[in-house]
Amino acid sequence: MAASDATREISLEELRETMVDLEQARRHERQLRFESEGLLEGLQALTEARDTGQVFDKLSRVLRRFVPFEDAFMLLAGASGELRTVRATAPVFEGLHWRAGKMLQRVLDGQIVCVFDLAEVPEWQDQPAAVRNRARSAIHAPLRSETLNAVLVFVHAQPAFFTADQVRLLERFAPLGNQALISIEYRQQLEERARELRAANDALETSHLQLLQSEKMASIGQLAAGVAHEINNPVGFVLSNLGSLAHYLDDFLEVLSAYERLEAELPPSLPGLSALRALKARVDLGYLRRDVLLLLQESHDGCTRVRDIVQDLKDFSRAGGAEVWQAANVEAGLDSTLNITANELKYKAELVKEFAGVPDIECLPSQLNQVFLNLIVNAAQAIEQGGKVWVRTGREGDAIWVEVADDGRGIPAENLGRIFDPFFTTKPVGQGTGLGLALSYGIVRKHNGRIEVDSKPGCGSRFRVWLPIRQVAAGTEETHRRDP
Amino acid sequence: MNIATSWSTATGTRAAFDQAMTRLHDRMGGYPGYLLVYFTESYPAEELHAALAMLPPSVKVQGCSSCLGVMTEEGMHAEDGRALGLLGIRDELGAYGVGAAALAGDPRAAARAALEAALADSGRPGELPDIVWLNAAPGHEEAVLQGVCDVVGRNVPVLGGSAGDNHVAGAWRLLTRQGAAGDAVVVSVMMPALHVSSSFQSGYLPTTSSGIVTSATGRIVHAIDGRPAAAVYREWTGSLLDGVPAAGGNVLSLTTLAPLGRMLGTLGEVPFYTLSHPDALLADGSLSLFAEVAAGEQLVLMTGSKERLVARAGRVARSAIDLGGFAAEAILGAVVVYCAGCMLTVQDRLPDVVAELNNALGGKPFIGIFTFGEQGCMLDGHPSHGNLMISAMVFSE
Incomplete structure (x- = not known):
């Protein structure tokens, strides 16, 4: 009977223990599922966060379901060791400064700290009464990444409100928040690197275009030099011959005058005289004497002009592939450029030159000529008919300036910020590449100068190029290195 | 971070304390930061208090008298009613604080004062402890628990045992570094860097x-x-x-x-x-x-039955391990409270009780005391006082 009772008791005890175990396992499973759901929700929310503020917003929204706090805020540790509130669910917690006392220091070191009575904690005693009245207990959780050290604070007006279970839940959430921050920082770093890469790529493309243009200019320079050489020789001997011819003609005309004086003394009956006079009348010798000199002068002038144009072409593209930094006068360069662009200007605009007699500057002359050419051609193209183009120079201190202005159509305000962008153009297809001003900008930058633009639609534009007279040592060396 | 125990049944309080302390020091490789001292009335608490003066000032001490003996992983220790057991914790990253107060007719107020002193002693005022460890003179445990809950609320695990003596004659004593007393409450707050879990059950x-x-x-x-x-x-x-x-x-x-x-x-x-x-x-x-x-x-x-009382201690320890989700190899040690009444019933089977505990704890260090009232959190999670109960507080990495 006793054995039977013992068996019954053991069986009952086992049954009871099994039921208790089952119920505890069920509770444990419910708690785990609850926490897992929270973690999943948190994970989903945090993957959408794009910055620290969003991490706080989303994390606190999800956590409120599991840790029923009344208010929350985020403290950010500064370099001085002090913390400040950077985000809060209620204005009373905004803009607060906190000293990192022992409690907050442990949180910054990675520990979650639950306080059941904030009145006992020195960091909280420093805070205004309005804050202390609203928060009597709190959980402080660290939120850390490689560069950021923050503290999430969840508060409640009731003392001893938070439990160890809630602390455990936050311990599970903490790595999630930290990971979200790290991901955001990586993403921001990647975006920054992508921006740098794009900028480097743009710079490379501009350099490449400049190189192409330089090579093109070098080719044109070589071509021009060859053509100039070929033209210069015949033009030279034509000019020389014309000079000789003029002398010879003077002699012929002198002899002819002597013959005419003699003719006047001859008897009219002299045989052949009447035929000679008829011939003189037929060829209009008087006209020929006047016109031959005129023709000769015009031929000389024409040849001289051909010689000058060839010289300008040589000057303009003198750089070729071997241009070196040298002292040069920009007004001479402007003259050469204006000669080349004369045809572009003469039918639509009046050219006004106002040169101040600026000193020579240290520069790459052919590249500056390219800048002037772009500005002058743009000025001409901005004018429909009957306009004016001003080309001025001046000096201020250690710099000179070159100004090209027109009274053409002007540049709309919305385009002003883009005119130096590569490939930006408002010209019809085929009439502009959009590279002129971009290359000009690059060249002026290379000279340690700058370009100012002033434009008003309907009134015209003014481009002023500032250039230092002397390149500073480092910049000069750098520039020289880049431009062999 | 480590936990170790030692014990002595040497004749003479100072000799027993020195012997146990030397063993503990050797096992820990130094002094603990937190020390539990459990002893039978044969070792007068006042003499133990005097012996505590040899410890570095940083060592925090809580203790009380146990009925007829103490247990450790090395066995049941009692010789002519003499036994002294020590459990030391070294946990440099954690915080521990001890406070005490005389009951003086108002156990609830005394418990509040002791707990507030313990919180201040921990250096982390206002912070929620992971566990509150309590020893008090028997007779007013309900009021003592109310005093504890007045301060930290009802969501903090409170565990402990009422001081016992060998003959139920009021010879129980409470001990801290501040002194020894018979009508007092002593409280520790623990905020360990290690993990702690507890269980509180009866075998009935x-x-x-x-x-x-x-x-x-x-x-x-x-x-x-x-x-x-x-x-x-x-x-x-x-x-x-x-x-x-x-x-x-x-x-x-x-x-x-x-x-x-x-x-x-x-x-x-x-x-x-x-x-x-x-x-x-x-x-x-x-x-x-x-x-x-x-x-x-x-x-x-x-x-109840003797069999259940013998097996129950191990089961309570296993329950604490399961609730904490601790891996066996991560367990560092435990403190076990075993009702003195139960102990008297299974007195001839105490080696089996120790074996059950060693089996559950994997042979890790533990100290067990025999008390005249037990406190812990029942399945509802709130602190309560009971008799004939067994509790275990298990520490893990």
Whole structure:
């Protein structure tokens, strides 16, 4: 009977223990599922966060379901060791400064700290009464990444409100928040690197275009030099011959005058005289004497002009592939450029030159000529008919300036910020590449100068190029290195 | 971070303390930061307090007297009623604080004062402890627990045991570095860098005998279902108290396996009880218990067995490990509270109790004390006081 009772008791005890175990396992499973759901929700929310503020917003929204706090805020540790509130669910917690006392220091070191009575904690005693009245207990959780050290604070007006279970839940959430921050920082770093890469790529493309243009200019320079050489020789001997011819003609005309004086003394009956006079009348010798000199002068002038144009072409593209930094006068360069662009200007605009007699500057002359050419051609193209183009120079201190202005159509305000962008153009297809001003900008930058633009639609534009007279040592060396 | 225990049954308080402390120091490779000192009344607490002066000032100490002996992983230690056991914790990253106060007629206020002193001593004022470890003189545990909850609320695990003596003669003592006293409460707050988990259970089953308390004063039940409580209890227990005169008398040793249970709640469909140990039948027909009851509460006769009491300690330790989710290899040590009444019932089986505990804890260091009242969190998660209970506090990496 006793054995039977013992068996019954053991069986009952086992049954009871099994039921208790089952119920505890069920509770444990419910708690785990609850926490897992929270973690999943948190994970989903945090993957959408794009910055620290969003991490706080989303994390606190999800956590409120599991840790029923009344208010929350985020403290950010500064370099001085002090913390400040950077985000809060209620204005009373905004803009607060906190000293990192022992409690907050442990949180910054990675520990979650639950306080059941904030009145006992020195960091909280420093805070205004309005804050202390609203928060009597709190959980402080660290939120850390490689560069950021923050503290999430969840508060409640009731003392001893938070439990160890809630602390455990936050311990599970903490790595999630930290990971979200790290991901955001990586993403921001990647975006920054992508921006740098794009900028480097743009710079490379501009350099490449400049190189192409330089090579093109070098080719044109070589071509021009060859053509100039070929033209210069015949033009030279034509000019020389014309000079000789003029002398010879003077002699012929002198002899002819002597013959005419003699003719006047001859008897009219002299045989052949009447035929000679008829011939003189037929060829209009008087006209020929006047016109031959005129023709000769015009031929000389024409040849001289051909010689000058060839010289300008040589000057303009003198750089070729071997241009070196040298002292040069920009007004001479402007003259050469204006000669080349004369045809572009003469039918639509009046050219006004106002040169101040600026000193020579240290520069790459052919590249500056390219800048002037772009500005002058743009000025001409901005004018429909009957306009004016001003080309001025001046000096201020250690710099000179070159100004090209027109009274053409002007540049709309919305385009002003883009005119130096590569490939930006408002010209019809085929009439502009959009590279002129971009290359000009690059060249002026290379000279340690700058370009100012002033434009008003309907009134015209003014481009002023500032250039230092002397390149500073480092910049000069750098520039020289880049431009062999 | 480590935990170690040591013990001594040497003659002479100082000799026993020195021997145990030397062993502990050797095992830990230095002094602990936090030290539990449990001893039988044969070692006067005042002499132990004097011995504590040899420790570095940074060592925080809590202790109390245990009934007839102490347990460690090395066995049950008692020699002619003498035993001293130590458990040391080195946890440089954690925080521990100890406070004490004289009960002085207001146990609730004393508990508040002791806990506030412990929090201040931890260096982390206002912070929620992971666990509150409590020893107090027996008799006012409910009020002491209320005082603890006044400060930290009801969500913090509170664990502990009431000081015992060898002859239930009021010779119990409480000990801290501040002094030793018989009518006091001592409290530690623990905020360890390691993990801690606890369990609090009894080894008893409910019977079908039950009734409603119709009249009670504190720990004295005057009437159950309108009838004298002593008579009702005699009826429920059959012949158990036949040897007790009609005028009443001490029944403590007879009723260990037949305590009264008060249902605290249910876990699923399983009711769980806190136990009250009847210690005397009074001449006026009342029944004296070791825990308070109130009119309107249902009392259920519980039944126990030696086998269950032997096995229960290991089961409680395993429950704490499971609740903490601890891996066996990560366990660092444990503190076990075992009701002195239960201990007296299984006195000849105490080596088996130690074996059960070693089996559950994987042979890791533990100290076990025998108390006159146990405190812990029942399945509802709130602190409560009970008799004939067993609790375990397990530390893990």
